[in-house]
Amino acid sequence: MNNEQKTPKRRTPIAVACRLADCYFFEGVKDSEMGLALCSHPEKELYVSNHSCPLYRFDWQNALKKRNGVT
């Protein structure tokens, strides 16, 4: 099962405190000084106050693309 089959991304990412750029739901940096990123996980609102994000999912496909020089 790949990432796309597990959890659909929200269409409009939300700004959250996150620096985990290798997460499948990480859509880009919103404010690097503040540590804000755009997150596309559909349930992130439920966990915005958590110190560490329980929704983190390593983006294996993107990592493999980078490793193979595809991106």
Ligand code: SF4
């Ligand atoms: S799911 Fe969590 S770790 Fe992944 S981008 Fe969103 S806030 Fe960051």
